[in-house]
Amino acid sequence: MKNTIEVRGLRKSFKDTEVLKGVDFEVKRGEIFALLGSNGAGKTTVVRILTTLLQSDGGTAAVNGFDVASKPDQVRQTISLTGQFAAVDEILTGRENLIMIAKLRYLKNSRQVADDMLQRFGLTEAADRRVSTYSGGMRRRLDIALSLVGKPQIIFLDEPTTGLDPEARIEVWKIVKELADGGTTVLLTTQYLEEAEQLADRIAILHEGRIIASGTLQELKKMFPTTKVEYVEKQLSLEEIFLAIVGKKEAI
Ligand SMILES: Nc1ncnc2c1ncn2[C@@H]1O[C@H](COP(=O)(O)OP(=O)(O)OP(=O)(O)O)[C@@H](O)[C@H]1O
Numbered sequence: 001m002k003n004t005i006e007v008r009g010l011r012k013s014f015k016d017t018e019v020l021k022g023v024d025f026e027v028k029r030g031e032i033f034a035l036l037g038s039n040g041a042g043k044t045t046v047v048r049i050l051t052t053l054l055q056s057d058g059g060t061a062a063v064n065g066f067d068v069a070s071k072p073d074q075v076r077q078t079i080s081l082t083g084q085f086a087a088v089d090e091i092l093t094g095r096e097n098l099i100m101i102a103k104l105r106y107l108k109n110s111r112q113v114a115d116d117m118l119q120r121f122g123l124t125e126a127a128d129r130r131v132s133t134y135s136g137g138m139r140r141r142l143d144i145a146l147s148l149v150g151k152p153q154i155i156f157l158d159e160p161t162t163g164l165d166p167e168a169r170i171e172v173w174k175i176v177k178e179l180a181d182g183g184t185t186v187l188l189t190t191q192y193l194e195e196a197e198q199l200a201d202r203i204a205i206l207h208e209g210r211i212i213a214s215g216t217l218q219e220l221k222k223m224f225p226t227t228k229v230e231y232v233e234k235q236l237s238l239e240e241i242f243l244a245i246v247g248k249k250e251a252i
Pocket residue numbers: 014019037038039040041042043044045046084191
């Protein structure tokens with residue numbers, strides 16, 4: 001099976017608002033796939049459907065070959081989700097959070113797993129402090145660490161770096177790249193175009209309920225001719241391509 005995630009004609013409405021009007025895309029094994037879109041475009045809705053938290057109204061979605069609607073248990077066994085808003089327990093310490101998840105995943109060596117994660121995410125010193133005392137960046141790192149416990153094959157990261165400072169953002173990028181290098185499939189959503197540009201093997205732009213463009217950065221760039229200003233070739237940034245695709249052409 002080539003595609004780890006396959007989405008066809010996915011539809012979802014909330015009351016009278018049609019948020020997804022037929023979304024199609026696929027993610028290959030081991031790739032980093034970025035779903036781009038403005039606020040309210042429906043990125044989180046797509047992630048929630050793919051992670052079995054929400055039912056679609058139509059179309060199909062399969063993760064690791066399992067249909068999310070009819071085989072949610074099998075889907076859940078191979079994925080993990082870091083939601084848009086940190087899901088760490090504030091009262092527990094970082095270490096306790098990790099041990100709890102390791103136990104929930106039936107890992108035998110939960111203490112060792114927690115120690116390894118704390119080390120990898122630079123949280124060893126803060127390990128025994130309550131999460132309520134952590135900075136936003138530390139929470140985000142812990143949140144991602146929690147989602148990696150048990151080595152899931154497919155990871156969903158919904159806006160993993162929103163609210164992080166540039167340094168913490170680069171740190172998260174490094175972690176995501178390492179994951180993909182190790183064979184994990186990553187689907188991330190972002191509003192930061194630079195993030196997609198830096199990280200993603202392929203990018204899809206969700207706009208007005210559909211994927212209106214997708215491909216590698218190079219492929220997206222080819223959709224627009226480079227502009228020449230006094231013999232100097234200007235390479236378009238993903239931001240310019242994004243704005244052009246979603247119809248704000250004056251940006252170029
Ligand atoms: N449970 C819900 N009930 C009603 N409307 C909802 C619900 N969930 C999402 N919506 C609406 O669906 C649309 C898409 O929301 P969604 O959270 O998927 O967008 P998003 O692309 O993730 O946005 P953001 O970048 O702000 O996170 C929005 O208009 C939102 O108000």
